[in-house]
Amino acid sequence: MIQKIFTSPVNLVVKIGEKVQEEVEKEYYDIEHIQKKLIHLQMMYDLDEIEEETYKQSEKDLLMRYELAKKREMEQWNE
Template identity: 70%
Template sequence: MIHKLFTSPINLVVKVGEKVQEEAEKELYDLEQIQRKLVHLEMMYELDEISEEAYAKKENELMIRYEIAKKREMDEWYE
């Protein structure tokens, strides 16, 4: 009984941490989310809301994330 009193809070923290990590990875590596961000970024650039330099930097970051996400998807597909 006492063992549960001490381990339950730790288990809860671990589960919350796992959920946060899962949501962060989903945000970072969700293909549809990345595609939407790329479209939004392009629209901002075309409307002169951001500079060419800012556009290129952000586009590069998103494309790297896209490549990682695509590789993860392919790895999951083959497993």
């Protein structure tokens, strides 16, 4: 009984951490979210709100995420 009193807060923190990680991964691998970010990035570049180097690096990162997300999606379909 006393052990449960002391471990409950720790278990709650662990569950919250797991939920946060799950949400971060969901956003990181969400194809629609990545596509929206790519569009937003393109708009910022077209409006001269960001430098070309920043645009190219951000685009590269987003395209890498997109590729990973597509691979992950295909793996889930194959299971």
